[in-house]
Amino acid sequence: MRVLLRQDVPELGVIGDVVEVRSGYARNYLLPQNLAVEPNDANLKRVEQERLDREKRAKERLETLKGIASRLAGASVTIKAKANELGHLFGSVNESHIADALVAEGFKIGPEQIALAAPIRTLDKFRVPVRLAEGVEAEVDVWVVPA
Structure with a gap:
């Protein structure tokens, strides 16, 4: 049976493809789930x-997202953390801390969008990449200062 895909179906095709499938697969799965329709002109x-x-x-x-990335490129956030006299943190600054600081600055950023290689464990300034989407990335200055 030939069907026209309305959504991407793994291992079968993408939206708009006309594919040949077994009639049972079409009647029992693709058509009831609204994943495919009959391939007529309409x-x-x-x-x-x-x-x-x-x-x-x-x-x-x-x-x-590109507009948000351009605003993020000039952004800088400050995170206060407890540290010893050598500048080593008693804990660490991770993605969620940075995301919370960016949200406080007015950006809608989640921790999963922060591309931190490893948790920050020292006082300093860091350039942290933020991935908003495939190919849309910005770097934010993160200052970790003593509390």
Whole structure:
């Protein structure tokens, strides 16, 4: 049975592909889950329009993220932490601490977007990369100062 995919299906195809599948797979899984439809002219046009709408939304989102990245590039946050007289922290500064400091500055950043190689364990200034999306990255200055 030939079907037109409305969503990406692993091991089968991407949105807009017309693929040949077993009729039971189409009737029992693809069609009830709204993953595919019959490939007629109206459905082809509708799926193409959905694909164009998704691409437009993705492009707008990417532009928004690039704007956020340009604002982040000039950002600097200060984190206070307890340290000994040599400047070694009694704990460490990790992704969640940096994300919380960025949220306090007005950025909507989650800890999973902070690309810290290892937790910070000393007092100093660090350049920390923030990955907003595939190919959209900015570096933030993080100052770790004694509390």
